[in-house]
Amino acid sequence: MSTIRIVTDSTADIPKEIAEKWNIDVIPLNVVFSETESYEDGVTLSSSAFYEKLERDDVIPTTSQPTPHQFEQLYRSLQSDGAEVVFSIHLSSKLSGTYQSATIARANLEDELDIRVIDSRQASYAIGLIVSEMARLAYENKPLADLEARLEELTHDTTVYFLVDTLQFLQKNGRIGKASAILGSLLKVKPILSLSKEGEVYPFDKARGPKKAVSRIIEAIKDQYGDSPIHIGASHALNEEFAKELIERVKQECQVESDVVTSIGAVIGAHVGPGTVSISCTKASVK
The missing domain is CATH 3.40.50.10440 (Dihydroxyacetone kinase; domain 1)
Known part of the structure; x- marks a missing residue:
């Protein structure tokens, strides 16, 4: 070893x-639903059980390190x-x-x-x-x-883009204002989030509907990586089909060396909500 x-x-x-x-x-990080109900992410609470509980209890939990x-x-x-x-x-x-x-x-x-x-x-x-x-x-x-x-x-070289299905969780977690959440829902705007070089969430762009949002993300990936081979991963919160579709679109447009589809766990899920899909990319090593 x-x-x-x-x-x-x-x-x-x-x-x-x-x-x-x-x-x-x-x-594991911790997912806390109440003073008496706490779980270890991925250990005592699977991603599927988390989303079932989220829907059943209608409570947005807190998280801790x-x-x-x-x-x-x-x-x-x-x-x-x-x-x-x-x-x-x-x-x-x-x-x-x-x-x-x-x-x-x-x-x-x-x-x-x-x-x-x-x-x-x-x-x-x-x-x-x-x-x-x-x-x-x-x-x-x-x-x-x-x-x-x-x-x-x-x-x-690593980048991530998030497509959230609802702005409710971002608003309740203080990422965007209530007015923005309501407006985005009414206009059916698909916000595209990313992380800055400092590691902070920021609104990368927005698009009217998922198809335009995916096209915008692929455009951004091609701008960053060009013809370089890349590793990619799609994470999803109860949205596996869309995650797989996103992977296939990127593979059609870019030089993908490896790809993975995975579930968004309870801690990240508590902040982005069900339906979210992200695409992560990094440049493959030169052999």
Whole structure:
């Protein structure tokens, strides 16, 4: 087993088979419905169970990050398993305190284990693309310098676009005003969201209807990556068919080297709502 290990959190929305294949350790965030009802994202609450509960209870839950103690326990277990270097890659620090918790845990172990805590400045499978590529290199026992160089490329070249089905969740979570939510619903505007270089959500564009929105996203992807080969991933919240259609459209227009369709987990789902689809892209490595 490699002495370099890769850690991420549940907001990376990595399918279990990929996490198992590349030996990725995933620490869960928490989904809180009430003072007495809290779940671990992807552990005690699956994405499908979350959306069923969301529809049944009509309550928008809150979310919280893992504690530094949880991170410290995980890092120590990896050390006991032979890890010498850990890349811990997490949800944008602008969206969660997860990065901070990992940083505190690292400080407690800095004399015992080489832990690199990385702010991905991304969300959902945009994190997953970075993590999966790093984990593949670690699994193949590539030199540490190769992982360091590839990480720099990945954090620079990765992009995500979100298409939300409803503005209700964004409004209730303070991302947009109530008036904007009502107006968008009346006009059937499809907002296209993205993350800035600093890792903050911002309105990239808007389109009248999903077809025009998809065309706008593909245009943006082609502008950024041109003819370069890319890895892509589509994440969805109860909208798998649309996610697959989006993947196929990108494959028709761009040089896609690999593609994945995955579910948006409970934590990201609590902020974007059912029906959301995202497309994440990163430049493939030069072989």
